[in-house]
Amino acid sequence: MSKVILIFINIIGFLLFTFLNINEVAITHTAPKEIAIGQEVEVNLIINKNNFSGPGRLRLDLSQADGIKVKENMSDGSSFTFKENEVLFIWYDLPSEKSIVVTYTIIAQENISGMKKITGDFSFINDNERKQLEVPELIFKVNPELVAEEKIKENNSSTNSIRSIEKLENEYVITIKTTINNHKGFARIKEEIPMNFTTQAVETAGSIFKNTEGCAKFIWTNLSDSISEIIVKYKISNNIEIDTNFTISGVFSSEKLISEGYNSGIEIPETEYVPFKDTNELINETISQIVLDTTKDNLKKEIKIEEVKEEGVVEVKKEEVIKNIISTKKMNNNVDYKVQILAGHRIISDKQVSNQFNYNGEYDLETHNGWIKYTVGTNSKYSDARDSRNKLKNYNFPGPFVTAYNYGQRISVQEALILTSQNWIP
Numbered sequence: 001m002s003k004v005i006l007i008f009i010n011i012i013g014f015l016l017f018t019f020l021n022i023n024e025v026a027i028t029h030t031a032p033k034e035i036a037i038g039q040e041v042e043v044n045l046i047i048n049k050n051n052f053s054g055p056g057r058l059r060l061d062l063s064q065a066d067g068i069k070v071k072e073n074m075s076d077g078s079s080f081t082f083k084e085n086e087v088l089f090i091w092y093d094l095p096s097e098k099s100i101v102v103t104y105t106i107i108a109q110e111n112i113s114g115m116k117k118i119t120g121d122f123s124f125i126n127d128n129e130r131k132q133l134e135v136p137e138l139i140f141k142v143n144p145e146l147v148a149e150e151k152i153k154e155n156n157s158s159t160n161s162i163r164s165i166e167k168l169e170n171e172y173v174i175t176i177k178t179t180i181n182n183h184k185g186f187a188r189i190k191e192e193i194p195m196n197f198t199t200q201a202v203e204t205a206g207s208i209f210k211n212t213e214g215c216a217k218f219i220w221t222n223l224s225d226s227i228s229e230i231i232v233k234y235k236i237s238n239n240i241e242i243d244t245n246f247t248i249s250g251v252f253s254s255e256k257l258i259s260e261g262y263n264s265g266i267e268i269p270e271t272e273y274v275p276f277k278d279t280n281e282l283i284n285e286t287i288s289q290i291v292l293d294t295t296k297d298n299l300k301k302e303i304k305i306e307e308v309k310e311e312g313v314v315e316v317k318k319e320e321v322i323k324n325i326i327s328t329k330k331m332n333n334n335v336d337y338k339v340q341i342l343a344g345h346r347i348i349s350d351k352q353v354s355n356q357f358n359y360n361g362e363y364d365l366e367t368h369n370g371w372i373k374y375t376v377g378t379n380s381k382y383s384d385a386r387d388s389r390n391k392l393k394n395y396n397f398p399g400p401f402v403t404a405y406n407y408g409q410r411i412s413v414q415e416a417l418i419l420t421s422q423n424w425i426p
Contacts, residue, residue, distance in 0.1 A: 025049050027122060028221050029136040030186045030255055031106070032263045036146040040105050041263055042073060043118075043138065044186055046208075046221045047100040052126045056094040058102065060087035060120040060135065067112030067142070073103040074212055080104075087120075094124065099208045101219055108142045115141050159183075161252045161268040171237040172273065173202060177229065178252055184225035187254035188265070191216040193236060194246040194398040196356070202233035209234070223254070238398060244343045246399040247272045272401070275343065275371060335416045336405045337385035338364075341397045342374040357396040368410055375403065382413070382422050 031043040045058070058078070062068055062085040070087050072080040078089040089102055106118075120135035158181040166173045176189060189207075192215060193199055199216045201209035207218040218232050238244075253265025341357075347365065353374075354360050364375050376392060379385040385402045392400040404416030417424055 025133055027133060027135055028186060029138050030258070031138055031140055032258045034141045034143050034146055035106070035108055037108050037110060037142065037144055040107050043104050043106055044188070045102045045135070046219065047122060048098060048221060049094065049100060049124070050098055052124070053094045053096060054125045056091040056122070056124040058089040058120065058122050058135070060118055061085065062087065062118055065116035065118050067109045068116055069107045069109060071105040071107065073105050074101065076100050076102055078102070097208070099221065101208060101210055113142050113144050115139065159252060159257065159266050161266065163248065163250070163268055163271045165248070165271055165273045167273070171235045173233060173235045174248065175231065175233045176250070176268065177231050179229050180227065182225050183227070183254050183256045184223055185255040187220040187223045189218040189232060189250060189252050191248060191250040193248065195396045196398060197236040197238050199234055199236050202235055203231065205230050205232050207232065243275045244398055245272065245274055245340065245401070247401060334380065335420050337379045337382050337416065338375040338377055338403050338405070339385055339389045339392055339400050340373055340375050340403045341392060341400045343371045345372065347372055359395045359397070382417060382420070383425055386425050
C-alpha cells in the first residue's frame, strides 16, 4: 500500500513540476487598440521561456481578423510564413536567450471595419515532452474614420529621451536617458545604427537587448510604473579605419504611448557625431580661416579671371586656388549645398571607396578643420541636396548628410537656408 502511495506521490510531483515549468513561460502580446485603413502597425510578442531550447513553433490564427494582412518584421531566428489566415514562426532550435522577441506588422485592407481578434499558441519541447501554451489574444478595432497618421515627431507626451555619444579608443559609447511618468508593461528603445558598425550592449536597465536588421533594441516586457528614468548604454565600432562623421536616430515606444495614440512611439532626436578636434586641428582651422578670409578680400583685386564659364562662376590660376579646397578649382559666388559621405585623416583610393562602400560615382575632396572630407555634388537648392543624400543612403556610407558653403566657405545649413530664403525639408 505504501508503495502505491509513493508512486502516486511521484506522479503528482511530476505533474506538478510540469505544470510549474509550463507556467514559468510567460507570453505578452501588445498592439494599439485602434488602427486605420492602410496603416502599418507593429505588434510585439515576447515569450519569456527561461533557459530551455530545442524545436519551437508560434502559431497565430487570423480567422477572426478578416481583411488583416501580416508582414514579417523581426522573427528572432525563426522561419516566417503567412498563408490562409495563419501565421507561423518556426524554430528548429529556440534561441539560447531567456526571452524570444517577435514583432510583426498588421495592415487593415480597404473596405473593412469593426473589431478584430488574433489568437494563437506556442508549442515547444521541454524534458522530451511536447507542451503548448495559448498566446494572449489580441483584440483591436479597425476604424475607417481614423486618419492613418503617426504622432512620432510631435511629442506632446510626458516622455523625453536624450542621447549622447562618447568616443573611446576604437569605439563609441552611446548613452540614452529617458524620463517617463507612470509607464508600465511593454516598452522599447529602437536605435538605427549606421552601416558597417557592430553593436554591443553595455547597460540594459533590465531590458532584453537585441541587435538585428541594422538596429539596436532594448525591450522591456514588464516595466514598473515606479520607474521615472531609464538609462541604457551600448557601444558601436566600425570596420574601417576612418574616424568619420555619422548620425544615429531612434524611437522610444511603450504601452502607454500606444494608448495615447503614438503608435510608432516618440522620436529620440537625431544625434550627429563629429570627430574630436585636438589642439593641432584647432590651429589648422584658424590658419585655414585666415587664408580663406584673406583670399576672399583679394579675390576682386588680384585674381585674374581666365575664363567665365557661366554667370557667377570663375576659374582661377592653379596656384591661387583657396588652400582649404583640394579638388575643386571653381568658386561659386553664392550658396551651394553638397552631401558629405566620409571624413578622415588620410586619402583613400577609388578602389577602397568602391570595395568598402559599394560606391563608384564621382566625389570631391576638401580639407576642413584638419580633416579630409569627401563630398558629392553641388546644388543651389537644399531640396536637391536632400534628395541626393537620400539616394546615397543606399550605399554603405556611415550616415551621409547635407553641408552648405558660402563663397566656398563652409557654413551651417541653417545659415544657408536663411541666406537663400529656402525652407528646411526633413
